[in-house]
Amino acid sequence: SSPPAAAAAAATDEQMAELMSKLQAALPANSLGEANGKQVSSAEVLQEACRYIRRLHREADALSERLAELLLQPSDRTINGADASDLIRSLLM
Template identity: 40%
Template sequence: MSGQGSTSSDRITDEELNALIFKLQTLLPQLNHARHGRVSATKVLNEICNYIRRLRNEVDDLSQMLSQRLDSMDLSGFDAEIVRNLLQQ
């Protein structure tokens, strides 16, 4: 949104918000089993944030492990630089 304020066409409706929360709920393994049950939007958003943090930590751990393995491999300088650049993206 721009700094000019929002118009009624920019606002999300309650129905759209509920549909988005439901979609997020189906993505969460721990809440997915409760598809037919009602879970509060606050709980879904908190769980989504926690899930994203866990995934980010997992990616960081895997990147570190890969980096350590690459450091132990005998790659030419050019190959190692390409791989490092890809990892930083």
């Protein structure tokens, strides 16, 4: 019989493998180039996850800047009779 510490470590390894699989599934398709059938390491999955998160942060920042620009501009757009920028402001508050 294996010692309890070894069993706990094995369970942890299984949990890590499951978490890596879930993380890999959450990344955009083909972001790791696994389409060619090669196995990807945990390090590659973590590196790609970090790149993806940084890219999402940049996109969110760009969208925030664009939204701020739109809210500062006078608007002739209406949504159900209300000024579009006023409606957006009310949704954000």
